[in-house]
Amino acid sequence: MSGYHRLRPADLDALAAGPGSVDLVRTLRAGQVSKRMLQLRAVLDLAGPEQTGASFALLTAAARRNPAVGPELLALPHTGAWLAVTLRRLRQRPDHRTIAATSGRTTAGLDLPPEADRPAEADLGYLGALAVTAAIRAGLDFELTLAAPDGAVFLPLLGRARCGGGPVTVSRSGDRVRVGSVEVPVPDDEGPPRAGVDTADWSGLHRLTSSADGLSIELWLDDLDPYRDCHRLCATGRLDAIVVGRWQRMLDEAWPILVRHHRSHAEAISAGLRTVVPLQSDSASAGVNVTSMDAFGAVSMTPPADGTALALGLLHEFQHAKLGAAIDIEPLHDAEDRRYYYAPWRDDPRPLGAALHGVYAFVAVTEFWRTRRTVLPRGRTRLAEVEFARWRDRVARTCADIRAYGRLTAAGRRFVAGLGEVIDGWRDEVVPAEATVLAREAADDHWTVWRLRNRRPEARLVRQLAEAWRAGAACPAITVPVAVRPADGRWLSRSPRLDLVRLRLADPARFERLRSGAERLADALAEASEGDLALAAGDHLAARGWYQRQLRQQPDQVAAWVGMTLADGRLPTAEAAMRADPELCRAVLCAVAESTAAPDPLELSRWLAPVTCVAVADGPPPAGSAPSEPPPGVASGTVRQGGPQPVRSVAAQDRS
Secondary structure: OOOOOOOOHHHHHHHHHOOOOHHHHHHHHHHHHHHHHHHHHHHHHHHOHHHHHHHHHHHHHHHHHOOOHHHHHHOOHHHHHHHHHHHHHHHHOOOOOOOOOOOOOOEOOOOOOOOOOOOOHHHHHHHHHHHHHHHHHHOOOEEEEEOOHHHEEEEOOOEEEEOOOOOEEEEEEOOEEEEOOEEOOOOOOOOOOOOOOOOOOEEEOEEEEEEEOOEEEEEEEOOOOOOOOOOOOOEOOOOOHHHHHHHHHHHHHHHHHHHHHOHHHHHHHHHHOOEEEEEOOOOOOOOOEEOEOOOOOEEEEOOOOOHHHHHHHHHHHHHHHHHHHHHHHOOOEOOOOOOEEOOOOOOOOEOHHHHHHHHHHHHHHHHHHHHHHHHOOOOOOHHHHHHHHHHHHHHHHHHHHHHHHOOEOHHHHHHHHHHHHHHHOOOOOOOOHHHHHHHHHHHHHHHHHHHHHHEEEOHHHHHHHHHHHHOOOOOOOOEEEEEEOOOOOOOOOOOHHHHHHHHHHHOHHHHHHHHHOOOOHHHHOOOOOHHHHHHHOOOHHHHHHHHHHHHHHOOOOHHHHHHHHHHHHOOOOOOOOOOOOHHHHHHHHHHHHOOOOOOOHHHHHHHOOOOEEEEOOOOOOEOOOOOOOOOOOOOOOOOOOOOOOEEOOOOOOOOO
């Protein structure tokens, strides 16, 4: 029998088709367990026996007594997060120049930051916590001393004891387990611990369960594990019973949606997902869901709006988990691909691996909305129609970019071809005209935000143009290279313009109250402006005028540039005024405003009409920077091989 984990061509095809089988999910988990065994070996080699010897000896004794406990604990999502963090810290120590094994992975959207703010030894205590849990599960009597960071000891699968500072003795004698003086509630049969058992000094893990049509799911709602916030997105502290109950109700709404309408996905999720980490809400983002590639089986998310949002979030995030685990077994792309890709679900440029993750996840998102539009009652399908039309088109374009320009392995080419077949199968499905228009407007909105955040005209030429404007000279007919420079700040942000469109569709009466002034816009949507309100109402001329005036006062405001670009692009050709790329106009307007009053942005745009902007391969080539509709057989949103290409005005061209 082979000692390697492998994915057959049929497995790649099953993954590309969407859910994959339960057996395939088990194969992916087995691959993660093997990876973590290697990581654990590397931790032991790098740390030294004086730091890990007693803990590892107890873990080994427990595994001899009950061989199942080792794989069980290695498969826990945050065992993987702990191993990755600890290896990074050990590698940062000056006495280690090489490592035996490394995870070197990223989350599905974020590079994990270096952990250099405390010594690696601070993380090695978690090995003792794993050993204690293993010994408890195996029925061993033992005694082991553990550190108590912040006055607490966390035991995986069990909970957290509050025991004061300093080293603490953890012991088991017969049926009694203690962390210092704290009694740990453990079932008599060594089976799964009772969920959510709390005492004065003990907090148990919360467990969520739900069943529908013969299929069940069990999840830890983890607000305790010290490695649960491995992506640093503000995991919550301890949840109270009311909040836990709300999560349970959301799961009871979400699970039947997945089981009845996405059964194969639900079976895979039930087999592979183990933990939900609640994140603190962030009103500036449209909800955050994230999956760490170091924590297979866990998803972190802000509280969902309802059961539908939770169902979609679980479906989306488990796609990331499957793909990350699959890539650990079978690489799909060259890690040295340095190209940036435009991904219409993120505000920042994406490298190849992240773009591939996004396509795979949003294929499932598109499928979700495709199904919702067929099962919802008549009159309630508008949102589903819009979302299906929007993501079908956007996912197809990014997938085409990856297929055409990505440095894929043979397995990767097969996988991406399979994704393309799924997307192509939706191409001829009819969508109502109104939904098509709204989907295009949503896509335009995102692309305009993205280009204004991330595309940078060459600074020297921007200054030259600003000097010519101030001198009252004619605009020179020059070519300005434009490179992608990822902006600082949020990578997922709300669009108040789209929020207002959704409000107009969902609650027309309230939208009219906002338009008439009967209700204050600031009370309904604090980040929206009067220009946004006019734009959402279709009064594009008034919206453009509002943004135009705003930019005279705040020439660098991205939101106003986005709104003015969108409003101008939706006016009839005779009334449209923008003649140059908005990122060039913004850069020149800001340069002019450094020494004099900001001019009219539309007048400046007309003046800049002779300038040609070209996308350049400066650093990672800015794929996604060309908004024009491509010729047949050429993917849109990419820089073609063989040199920079013109970037035409966003007002008149396709924005993807």
